[in-house]
Amino acid sequence: MSEATLERGLNAFKEQIDAPVAAFFSSCVSCGMCAEACLFYTETGDPKYTPIRKLEPLRRVWEQEYTIVGKIKSLLGLSKPVTDELLQEWQELLYDSCTMCARCSMVCPVGNDIAYMVRKAREGMVASGNAPEGVKGASMRAVKIGSPMGVTLKAVEAQIKHIEADSGLTIPMDAVGADYLVLLSSMEIMNFPEYLEALAKIFKQAKVTWTLCSTAFEATNSGIQIGSSDIARELVQRIVDGAERLKVKCVISPECGHAYTAIRWEGPNLIGKPFPFKVVHILELLDELRASGRIKTTGLESDSMTFHDPCSLVRKGGVIEEPRNLMGMVTTNFIEMQDHGKWAWCCGGGGGVSSNEDAEELRLKVFKRKKEQLEQTGADILVTACANCRLVIEEGLEEYKMEMPITGLSELVAEHLVVDETKE
Amino acid sequence: MSEPMDFLLWVRGPAFDVAALIFVIGVVVRFFEIFSLGRKANFSEPRGTEFGPGMKSVLTRSLPEPGMFKRQPLTILVGYVFHIGLLISLILFVPHIELFRETFGFGWPGLPNPLVDAAAVLSIVALLAALWHRISSPVMRILTTNEDWLVWALTFLPMLTGYIAYHRMIDPYPLALGLHILSIEALMIFFPFTKLMHAFTLFIARWYNGAMSGRRVVES
Ligand code: SF4
Ligand code: SF4
Numbered sequence: 001m002s003e004a005t006l007e008r009g010l011n012a013f014k015e016q017i018d019a020p021v022a023a024f025f026s027s028c029v030s031c032g033m034c035a036e037a038c039l040f041y042t043e044t045g046d047p048k049y050t051p052i053r054k055l056e057p058l059r060r061v062w063e064q065e066y067t068i069v070g071k072i073k074s075l076l077g078l079s080k081p082v083t084d085e086l087l088q089e090w091q092e093l094l095y096d097s098c099t100m101c102a103r104c105s106m107v108c109p110v111g112n113d114i115a116y117m118v119r120k121a122r123e124g125m126v127a128s129g130n131a132p133e134g135v136k137g138a139s140m141r142a143v144k145i146g147s148p149m150g151v152t153l154k155a156v157e158a159q160i161k162h163i164e165a166d167s168g169l170t171i172p173m174d175a176v177g178a179d180y181l182v183l184l185s186s187m188e189i190m191n192f193p194e195y196l197e198a199l200a201k202i203f204k205q206a207k208v209t210w211t212l213c214s215t216a217f218e219a220t221n222s223g224i225q226i227g228s229s230d231i232a233r234e235l236v237q238r239i240v241d242g243a244e245r246l247k248v249k250c251v252i253s254p255e256c257g258h259a260y261t262a263i264r265w266e267g268p269n270l271i272g273k274p275f276p277f278k279v280v281h282i283l284e285l286l287d288e289l290r291a292s293g294r295i296k297t298t299g300l301e302s303d304s305m306t307f308h309d310p311c312s313l314v315r316k317g318g319v320i321e322e323p324r325n326l327m328g329m330v331t332t333n334f335i336e337m338q339d340h341g342k343w344a345w346c347c348g349g350g351g352g353v354s355s356n357e358d359a360e361e362l363r364l365k366v367f368k369r370k371k372e373q374l375e376q377t378g379a380d381i382l383v384t385a386c387a388n389c390r391l392v393i394e395e396g397l398e399e400y401k402m403e404m405p406i407t408g409l410s411e412l413v414a415e416h417l418v419v420d421e422t423k424e
Numbered sequence: 425m426s427e428p429m430d431f432l433l434w435v436r437g438p439a440f441d442v443a444a445l446i447f448v449i450g451v452v453v454r455f456f457e458i459f460s461l462g463r464k465a466n467f468s469e470p471r472g473t474e475f476g477p478g479m480k481s482v483l484t485r486s487l488p489e490p491g492m493f494k495r496q497p498l499t500i501l502v503g504y505v506f507h508i509g510l511l512i513s514l515i516l517f518v519p520h521i522e523l524f525r526e527t528f529g530f531g532w533p534g535l536p537n538p539l540v541d542a543a544a545v546l547s548i549v550a551l552l553a554a555l556w557h558r559i560s561s562p563v564m565r566i567l568t569t570n571e572d573w574l575v576w577a578l579t580f581l582p583m584l585t586g587y588i589a590y591h592r593m594i595d596p597y598p599l600a601l602g603l604h605i606l607s608i609e610a611l612m613i614f615f616p617f618t619k620l621m622h623a624f625t626l627f628i629a630r631w632y633n634g635a636m637s638g639r640r641v642v643e644s
Contacts (some may be wrong), residue, residue: 017461018461018462018463018464019458019459019460019461019462019463019628019632020463020629020632020633021456021461022457022461023458023628024629024632025628026619026621026625026629027453027619027621027622027628027629028619028620028622029572029619029622029627030558030564030566030567030568030572030619031499031503031564032496032499032561032563032567033492033496033500035491036495037492041563042495045564047563047565048566049564050563050566050567052567053566053567066457066461067454068453068457068617069617105494105633105644106489106644107488107489108485108633109485109486109503109626109631110485110622110625110629110630111481111482111485111489111583111624111626111629111631111632111633111634112629112633113629113632113633113636116636117505161584202510202642251533264468265468265640267466267468268466268467268468268469268546269464269466269468271467272467273467274467274468274469275467275469278469279469314642315637315644316640316642317640317642318471318472318640318641318642320639329440339491342643343489343491343643360431365476394587398604404516408506
């Protein structure tokens with residue numbers, strides 16, 4: 001990255017403004033409804049967290065650069081300029097207090113997609129040097145080491161050895177010609193190796209050919225979280241190169257909402273052309289295997305279970321039915337939270353918030369929303385499909401001294417999988 | 425001729441033409457400002473379509489999500505009452521329809537005057553409630569700019585002067601009617617360059633939102 005300056009930031013803001021952004025800013029009637037959808041407002045009551053307000057710097061650039069009225073106002077000296085001080089002040093609003101969960105985008109009466117604009121505004125923040133240190137560090141590690149948490153290939157290989165020794169399953173690495181390339185998130189590698197084991201078990205049973213890739217194992221993209229298309233492009237390119245080298249037909253996005261958005265929706269646009277392979281979320285694939293009868297489960301749980309929808313999967317990905325179908329495979333006692341599916345509330349740690357130390361206190365505070373939702377269900381066990389949500393929720397529950405076991409949906413499917421030994 | 429009559433002739437004649445011209449040119453310019461920015465090609469493989477879901481959002485965003493109604497009943501209620509009252513007064517008031525018929529050669533049936541009158545009163549009350557809400561709600565206060573106050577006034581005045589003219593509350597009548605028309609001209613002149621423009625652009629905004637979600641098969 002070249003040196004960050006205010007001028008580069010302003011240019012980045014300008015570059016990000018498109019017809020939807022102009023339509024959104026033109027339409028906002030300052031009604032404040034978006035605040036009611038955002039957990040950072042509902043849990044703090046502080047009006048500064050009103051979603052549309054988080055976009056004030058971008059709005060000013062739009063008005064001053066792309067409207068006649070704004071130009072006239074600037075000539076008359078009536079415009080409020082975007083300054084370094086403003087951007088510094090807005091760092092908290094655009095990073096610490098926004099998970100890009102897109103809940104606000106669902107309620108605005110005039111139809112403004114606020115999360116879409118937050119993603120764009122972050123480009124200007126990075127270019128002007130106003131991104132938080134924690135998120136910066138994560139994206140530097142992603143570029144240099146290959147993972148935002150600094151997980152090296154060696155560490156991945158060590159985990160693979162462990163899993164193989166424990167389970168007797170094989171985990172293929174760099175197998176050319178497999179149908180599926182499995183990506184992981186660092187958090188899964190380090191904190192939840194159960195996920196990889198679950199996949200090995202399910203894929204063996206369903207006879208899915210798959211592989212990991214030594215040059216592209218990380219699915220998350222901190223370039224997108226921080227708002228740097230340059231970094232994001234480099235990280236996506238690694239996956240594209242890896243997939244092409246191994247000649248896979250399909251890339252599987254892991255149990256991580258953000259990774260899915262990153263590779264499925266932003267990826268092709270970052271490299272400027274369609275992918276030569278398909279991208280599916282692991283839950284989409286598992287549901288497909290279920291529907292075609294390639295995997296079956298047994299010994300369903302009777303404990304009551306609820307499901308936390310990762311925002312990026314539902315509102316940004318449309319993966320809404322799949323987890324519900326899969327829940328039906330593992331429990332007879334599934335309880336929905338009151339607001340679920342496309343109306344799910346964020347855990348509070350998405351969009352880079354969980355890797356941003358400045359945001360920690362606020363994140364734990366707004367976790368109250370999820371906590372109350374969980375209490376309301378009265379469920380025994382929480383299931384989710386995102387390693388990041390899972391860690392954030394674990395921390396939140398600890399903070400609020402609430403006991404509730406959390407597990408990943410793929411793991412749970414693997415646990416109840418009917419393993420047909422004769423098929424080997 | 426008397427002064428009020430001259431005034432009425434002026435607002436109905438040259439002033440109206442100027443206001444209408446600014447309105448039309450302004451709106452066209454604003455549309456151009458928006459659409460000329462374009463949208464980057466999207467290379468991700470769609471899960472669903474854009475056009476239909478976009479159109480659907482254009483309609484469905486008029487209905488609040490039930491959870492939102494519980495959290496912000498006043499905003500939603502006031503929004504509905506004001507907009508419906510405004511539309512009734514604007515397009516179902518017989519003299520308005522007659523004016524339209526004179527200009528364009530065709531019209532449509534209106535509502536009985538007392539009904540329109542009631543709608544207008546409700547709309548005015550809703551606007552006053554909206555003003556009070558804007559002053560007292562911390563979220564709205566922090567979002568509110570001078571433009572929002574201006575837009576409120578520009579909307580309120582035609583409603584108020586219309587009510588006054590209809591009930592002959594100012595003498596002579598030509599003065600009352602002239603003030604009503606003048607306030608509408610002010611609205612027309614400012615319309616393209618302020619948030620009043622949302623009346624048009626919200627369709628674009630809703631469509632983009634619905635289309636971008638539709639691509640991912642999320643109903644928004
Ligand atoms: S809900 Fe929409 S129109 Fe209302 S303040 Fe938020 S962005 Fe503006
Ligand atoms: S995207 Fe989510 S966190 Fe960000 S402003 Fe909207 S509702 Fe709040």
